Structure formats: structure tokens, C-alpha cells
Amino acid sequence: MHNMNTLRGIDLNLLVVLDALLAERHVSRTAARLNMSQPAVSHALARLRHLFGDPLLIRRSGRLVPSARAREIAPVLTEALRQVREVLGPGGFDPAREKRAFRLAMSDYGSAVVLPDLLKKLRREAPGIDLAITQASREAMVQLVLDGECDLALGVFPDLPERIEAEQLFLEHFACLADREGLAGRGRLDLEAYLARPHMLVALKDEANTEIEMALRAIGHVRRVAVTLPHWGNAPRLIRGTDLVLTVARKALGGHERDPALVIFEPPFSIPSFPFVQVWHERRGGDPAHLWLRNAVARVSRSL
Known part of the structure; x- marks a missing residue:
């Protein structure tokens, strides 16, 4: 009663x-x-x-x-x-009339790869939706979603806690970037030449043990990381005119394919591909605006 x-x-x-x-x-x-x-x-x-x-x-x-x-x-x-x-x-629910602010967590890789098309879609279809983007380590981004501080996180999250939902956006693989002149006419480096070169690593300070290091260790090798950067955005430009090699997610290099000073090539050893996903708390599942945003992220990601 x-x-x-x-x-x-x-x-x-x-x-x-x-x-x-x-x-x-x-x-x-x-x-x-x-x-x-x-x-x-x-x-x-x-x-x-x-x-x-x-x-x-x-x-x-x-x-x-x-x-x-x-x-x-x-x-x-x-x-x-x-x-x-x-x-x-x-x-x-009408996206064209929705007035809402969403907080998204992603690395500058996510910002460069997904955000350009997502913003075009939002401005066209849901101009009242505002986005605030934050960046943190993988663990910190998952924690922000758990704590309700972020609505959605985009990235690579191998281990997710309970109550966190995930959707794969695309499968990504690694590629290498080097200065064309430094390659002396070769289109790529073999493993021996790769290991002889100094390397640039893009990682937050608590993520130095990357997939690349693990893949090398699996075949009994270690590379020398001469430069570590927290953002990849500036990294390709810094490779020019040096003997450094940059090994990063392939989609991050999209804008540098036509750069005559640089060469993109496959790594000379096997690095597993990885799923790039969006994650959210299960308590967001029934929110129509949140669902619309997730679908928008998925659609622009599939068209990349």
C-alpha cells in the first residue's frame, strides 16, 4: 500500500x-x-x-x-x-531542438580522427548540443565515466570494469613514419635498421609500456626511445630532417600521406591491431540524447 x-x-x-x-x-x-x-x-x-x-x-x-x-x-x-x-x-526527442552539453574524454588522436566529422554532423543536425573535450590517461578516462564526470570516452580500453558499456568504432593498426631523405631512397626499414634508429614515442607519462614495446619484447628486442611526447599532433612535423622513427596508429597519419618530406610504411614486425571504442556508463543507456550522440559518433567513425 x-x-x-x-x-x-x-x-x-x-x-x-x-x-x-x-x-x-x-x-x-x-x-x-x-x-x-x-x-x-x-x-x-x-x-x-x-x-x-x-x-x-x-x-x-x-x-x-x-x-x-x-x-x-x-x-x-x-x-x-x-x-x-x-x-x-x-x-x-528531436536533435535539432535539443539543448544539451556533453563531456567527452579522448586523446588528441581521437580529437583529430573522430572530432572533425562529428562536429560537422552536430552543427548540421543538432546545433544546440555543446561538447566539452577532456584528455587523460586510459585509466583516468574510464574513472571519469564511472564517476559521472564524463558522458562518453573514446579510446583504447583493454580492461573495462562492470557497469561500463562499450561499442567498437573501428579496428586500428600501426604504421611507421620517417624522413624520406634519411631513408636514402628506400621505402621502408627492415627490423635491423628499425632497431638501429632512435625512436619518437607518443604516450602520456604513465603509458610508456605501450603495445609497440610489448610486441618488440615478444620477439626479444628493445628499441631506444630518444624523444617522448604527450601529444601526437606535432610529432610528424618533428620527424622531418631527423633520423627519428615514429610508430603510431595509422589513422593519425592521414594528413601526412601527401607530405613529400615523409614516408609512411608498415612496421617490420607484427604489432596486433586494436579496437578503438566508445565507452559509457550503463546508467546513460536510456537517455535518448546520449543514444543519439553515441549513434552519431559510430556513424562518423564508420565512414572514416
Whole structure:
């Protein structure tokens, strides 16, 4: 009987606010997402706490953390609202009219490869959607998604925790880049020549043990890394006029194919291909705007 009385006291808008609060874990972000004022969201949270007889979200070290009851409610509520939206039909979500800010985490590789076409698509089809891009290590990006600080992360994530969903965007492989003059007319380097050269590594400081190093170690070799950079964007230009070799994800070199000073070639040893994916928290699954953005990312990635 208590449940029926609780249900009578709740209008659907309150449940929409609760669903957004549990996903965002932040009053101002929930307000922006729902196009409400912050006081209106705070007032809704107060009413929800009263109706459920539970704090729902507890403030801990400046962040809102869901209570045990809220964690229990979240998946059921998201699924119920998804079904309601389905019944109401597609008229409930219109990308052209959506006003929303999303936070995406990706490396500068992701920014260079996926972002140009994604931004064109957003400006054309959903001009009210704003993006804020952040960069961090793989582990940090997954943590941002887990904590609700990021809506979506793009990258290479071999190990994902529970409650994180993933979709492969494309399969990527490695390629090498070297100065044409330094190759003395050869189109590539064999393994011996590759190992004799100094190398440029693009990695964040906690990611120096890369796929390239692991692949070399598997065949009993180590290369000398003479230069380490945190961003690959400037790396190809720095190769010009040097004896350095850069080994990076192939799509990162797309704009340098026509550079007469540089040569792109296959690595002289086997490095496994890797899936480039987008990841999100399962609690975002039922949000139509989030789903639209994920589909937009997937579509532009497939056309690369």
C-alpha cells in the first residue's frame, strides 16, 4: 500500500529529474541537461527524498554519491523511462531542438580522427548540443565515466570494469613514419635498421609500456626511445630532417600521406591491431540524447 501511495505522489517529471540526477550526480549539470534552474532541481530532489524516505544522493567530499536505495532504483527507473519514451514515440526527442552539453574524454588522436566529422554532423543536425573535450590517461578516462564526470570516452580500453558499456568504432593498426631523405631512397626499414634508429614515442607519462614495446619484447628486442611526447599532433612535423622513427596508429597519419618530406610504411614486425571504442556508463543507456550522440559518433567513425 505504501508503494501505491508513493506512486500517487509522484509525477513523471519528478522521475525524469531523479533519473538525470542519478546519471549526472551533479545539480547544475542536471539543471543544464533538463533545461531547468538549479533551485528547481534542488526542490525536486527535496520532494523525491521526502517521497522515497531516503536521501537518494549524499554529498561526500564535494560530490553527490547515490545511496544504496538510489543504486537499486537507478536501472529500474532508466528502463521504465525508456519504455515510456518508446510508447510516446520518436516525437519525444528531436536533435535539432535539443539543448544539451556533453563531456567527452579522448586523446588528441581521437580529437583529430573522430572530432572533425562529428562536429560537422552536430552543427548540421543538432546545433544546440555543446561538447566539452577532456584528455587523460586510459585509466583516468574510464574513472571519469564511472564517476559521472564524463558522458562518453573514446579510446583504447583493454580492461573495462562492470557497469561500463562499450561499442567498437573501428579496428586500428600501426604504421611507421620517417624522413624520406634519411631513408636514402628506400621505402621502408627492415627490423635491423628499425632497431638501429632512435625512436619518437607518443604516450602520456604513465603509458610508456605501450603495445609497440610489448610486441618488440615478444620477439626479444628493445628499441631506444630518444624523444617522448604527450601529444601526437606535432610529432610528424618533428620527424622531418631527423633520423627519428615514429610508430603510431595509422589513422593519425592521414594528413601526412601527401607530405613529400615523409614516408609512411608498415612496421617490420607484427604489432596486433586494436579496437578503438566508445565507452559509457550503463546508467546513460536510456537517455535518448546520449543514444543519439553515441549513434552519431559510430556513424562518423564508420565512414572514416
